[in-house]
Amino acid sequence: MKKVLSPTLLLLSLFLGMGMPISANVSIPSAEAAAAISVVSAAPENANSPFNRRVIIEVPSGSLNADAQESAYLRFDSGVTVQRVVYSIPASVGSSPNLFVSGAGLLPQSENGFTLTVTGSGSYGGGMIVLDLEGISANSSVHDVRLRVEAPPGSIFYAGPATLTSPRLVDYAVSTRTAIVNQDRSDTIAFSFAEMEKGAIKTGIGSINLHLPEPLIWDASSLKVTTGKDEIRVADPVLTDGNRTLRIDVQKASTTPSTFELSGLAIRDGSNKLTDPFAFAVTLDGASRPGVERIPMRFAPKKHPPQPPTTSTSERATPKTVFTIGKTEYTAGDKRNPLDYAPFLHNGRAYLPVRAVAEAMGIAPENIHWQSGPDGFRVTLSKGGRQLTLQENSDQLIDSERGPVTMDAQMILTPANRVFLPLRWIAEPFGFDASYDEARRQVILKPAGGQ
Numbered sequence: 001m002k003k004v005l006s007p008t009l010l011l012l013s014l015f016l017g018m019g020m021p022i023s024a025n026v027s028i029p030s031a032e033a034a035a036a037i038s039v040v041s042a043a044p045e046n047a048n049s050p051f052n053r054r055v056i057i058e059v060p061s062g063s064l065n066a067d068a069q070e071s072a073y074l075r076f077d078s079g080v081t082v083q084r085v086v087y088s089i090p091a092s093v094g095s096s097p098n099l100f101v102s103g104a105g106l107l108p109q110s111e112n113g114f115t116l117t118v119t120g121s122g123s124y125g126g127g128m129i130v131l132d133l134e135g136i137s138a139n140s141s142v143h144d145v146r147l148r149v150e151a152p153p154g155s156i157f158y159a160g161p162a163t164l165t166s167p168r169l170v171d172y173a174v175s176t177r178t179a180i181v182n183q184d185r186s187d188t189i190a191f192s193f194a195e196m197e198k199g200a201i202k203t204g205i206g207s208i209n210l211h212l213p214e215p216l217i218w219d220a221s222s223l224k225v226t227t228g229k230d231e232i233r234v235a236d237p238v239l240t241d242g243n244r245t246l247r248i249d250v251q252k253a254s255t256t257p258s259t260f261e262l263s264g265l266a267i268r269d270g271s272n273k274l275t276d277p278f279a280f281a282v283t284l285d286g287a288s289r290p291g292v293e294r295i296p297m298r299f300a301p302k303k304h305p306p307q308p309p310t311t312s313t314s315e316r317a318t319p320k321t322v323f324t325i326g327k328t329e330y331t332a333g334d335k336r337n338p339l340d341y342a343p344f345l346h347n348g349r350a351y352l353p354v355r356a357v358a359e360a361m362g363i364a365p366e367n368i369h370w371q372s373g374p375d376g377f378r379v380t381l382s383k384g385g386r387q388l389t390l391q392e393n394s395d396q397l398i399d400s401e402r403g404p405v406t407m408d409a410q411m412i413l414t415p416a417n418r419v420f421l422p423l424r425w426i427a428e429p430f431g432f433d434a435s436y437d438e439a440r441r442q443v444i445l446k447p448a449g450g451q
């Protein structure tokens with residue numbers, strides 16, 4: 001049984017002078033199972049130069065059993081980009097074997113962060129992980145380069161912030177008033193631009209460009225440009241690249257630090273095929289910015305109306321489906337199928353990705369409905385006239401036949417915006433048996449009474 005870390009705030013704040021090498025060690029003092037972090041690097045030579053940081057994570061002995069896995073998500077705030085993170089896990093810590101299985105390589109990267117996964121070696125010594133953050137850069141509005149470590153409750157990696165401070169870069173700052181765009185609510189976005197010094201926003205075509213990833217497109221039908229009393233003059237923005245890029249041309253530069261705002265912008269699903277909420281980033285570049293800034297957001301597509309019960313071939317469940325904990329594939333009958341993310345155990349419960357569970361139980365994609373709101377994401381599965389609804393951060397399952405049911409588990413939304421469901425609570429109402437083969441670390445799903 002692993003030890004559960006107390007929820008002590010982990011905060012590392014280092015103020016770096018220009019060209020001054022630093023070495024700091026900050027530990028959480030209150031719990032015997034607490035972790036410690038060291039950061040060792042040199043400050044960047046120039047304000048606009050990418051820089052590197054080395055982060056060393058040390059975990060107390062006995063925190064992770066053999067073959068058990070733990071994951072954490074390393075997320076960077078808006079305005080910060082990192083080229084790559086190289087991890088190294090030494091075979092030993094001092095005179096004892098490392099708590100973690102040794103290895104080295106690159107951490108997998110997603111929209112605005114990296115995923116760290118470790119496996120227990122069976123040693124009762126301490127654990128050490130070395131992370132080299134390479135090519136860190138920040139836009140003009142960033143005073144502190146912040147790294148957030150996100151992990152599920154009870155993880156050996158406490159979810160807290162760390163600050164790797166860099167000198168402020170001088171051009172202009174950009175901010176937005178909307179972080180979640182819900183197409184059903186017709187949400188609009190406002191971008192504000194503020195110069196740090198006069199003339200920072202350059203004149204010419206494509207001074208600032210805002211890019212969307214496919215299949216998202218800009219809707220500028222209600223766009224409004226508002227400038228202050230400053231002398232900067234902005235032309236009406238132009239849509240290019242199939243409406244995926246909004247080009248902002250500046251006709252006259254400022255003689256004092258200036259501001260302007262774009263409001264009434266909307267985002268649409270250009271494919272009309274999106275069904276799940278997902279994270280994305282608006283990419284900002286142009287003649288006024290030597291680098292590229294990524295502004296993280298979330299998009300909730302238009303909900304499709306509920307479909308009547310169907311008995312089409314997509315609703316026919318496979319006789320037997322087997323998922324293996326930690327593996328990115330599963331078998332349905334004799335067929336092997338890939339998974340984007342592996343199933344895992346949490347608090348003694350098996351968690352599986354919602355899409356794969358639905359397919360295994362014969363639930364068609366159009367019968368998986370998503371909704372986002374102030375309380376987080378909600379997912380509803382429908383089959384044969386019965387509906388089950390789970391809410392983020394809630395142990396209540398809403399069953400259309402039984403009403404509210406209190407579970408001993410919760411739906412989990414990972415930092416990569418993937419939804420995992422506690423299988424048993426979903427399987428039984430839809431007429432399936434779920435069992436766990438501990439020796440093989442396999443979750444077996446089959447129709448109730450089936451072989």
